Amino acid sequence: MSNFTTQDLLQHPGFRKWVLEQDETEAVFWETWLGSHPGQEGELLEAKEILLALHNAQMPPSGAEEETWTRIEDSIESAAGREDGAKVVQMPRASNRRWMGYAAAVAVLVAAVSFWLFNREEYVHYQTSRLEVRTIVLPDGSEVRLNGNSSLSLKAGWGKGKERTVLLGGEAFFNIKQQPGAEPFIVLTNDMAVRVLGTSFNVNTRRGQTQVVLSNGKVQLELKNKTSAPITMQAGDMIAYSSMKDSLVNKQVNPENYCSWRTKVLHFTDAPIRDVVRALHENTSVIIEPEDAGLGDQTFTGSIPLDDIGIFFKTISRTFNVQIEETEKNVYRISRQN
Known part of the structure; x- marks a missing residue:
């Protein structure tokens, strides 16, 4: 995906939600984006600082005023577009913190107005809540099924004779429409770039890694951080890679077990209970806490409707002689029967 400028970030609704509301889902998205664009940390920190300055009507602690003011002035000059002959209004550098707060507000206002005047490119951002599953039809006819608590971002005007690139945070199932002669479709995550011309696959960026399962x-x-040749996947392959841990897993699986969330049902075959519990938490608001650590090594085979996890509780209760207790809303404890 193309880079964001400071002004792009200031206008991005998801970025503002992360900075001003400390939204956890947006935090995951922007951490993923920064991991794919490490050279833009400066722009991100600058935009974050400007937003907070406007929101709080004051600048950072004493001693940081001069440095902050210099960065804000640079941002104004860049946004105003010197090549177009626009002049930048120079505000006096008052030492009073209140005036510095007003100056910061003016800086954001000038940057925002300049953004619209010079018609900079915009980005389209999709976001789902924890229990929401949403289908997105992209301009090229490709479909993305976005799982709960996930985000997808793409450039406005995407796909019109340009590289078809999207940025994913969370989990999604892609059904890519074949277009002879079109640019490749690329999914960027914190760990890798998934390049495809026409196929169906699931991408999950949770658990500190990126997992790709190919349906067809x-x-x-x-x-990322690998100089080896790209890995070509065949139908039924599952590859999980973490650039942070430098770990790579490659095996054959039943793809339906990894993308059944599209119908709000999770399928498992000989899956460790710890993985089942984690998947339920990722797809719902439920927290399940096994008292016995050994229970997590036991395996589970079956299907769990996301709107009726009681089926899971009944199965493991009979199979492993355990009892399930709801300790607080949506929090359950599993313990051995005496």
């Missing part, structure tokens, strides 16, 4: 067709994976 072929895709190529370009792993």
Whole structure:
């Protein structure tokens, strides 16, 4: 995905929600984005500082005023577009913190107005709540099924003779429409770039890694921090890679077990209960706490409707002689029967 400027970030609703509301989902998205664009940390920190200055009507603690003011002035000059002959209004550098707060507000206002005047490119951002599953039809006819608590971002005007690139945070199932002669479709995550021309696959960026499961067709994976040739996946392949841990897992699986969330049902085959519990938490607001650590090593096979996890509780209760107690709303404890 193309880079964001400071002004792009100031106008991005998801970025503002992260900075001003400390939204956890947006935090995951922007951490993923920064991991794919490490060279833009300066722009991100600058935009964050400007937003907070406007929101709080004051600048950072004493001693940081001069440095902050210099960065804000640079931002104004860039946004105003010197090449177009626009003049920048120079505000006096008052030492009083209140006046510095007003200056910061003016800086944001000038940057925002300049953004619209010079018609900078915008970005389209999709976000789902924890229990929401949403289908997005992209301009090229490709479909993205976005799982709960996930985000997808793409450039406005995307796909019109340009590289079809999207940025994913969370989990999504992609059904890519084949377009002869079109640019490749690329999914960027914190760990890799998934490159494809036409196929169906699931991408999950949770648990500190990126997991790709291919339903049909072929895709190529370009792993971050790896100089080796791209990995070509075949139908039924599952590859999980963490650039932070430098760990790579590759095995054959039943793809339906990894994308059944699209119908709000989770399928498991000989899955450790710890993985089942984690998947339920990722797809719902439920927290399940096994008292016995050994229970997490036991395996579970079956289907769990996301709107009726009682089925899971009944199955493990009979199979492993355990009892389930709701300790508080949506929090359950599993313990051995005496």
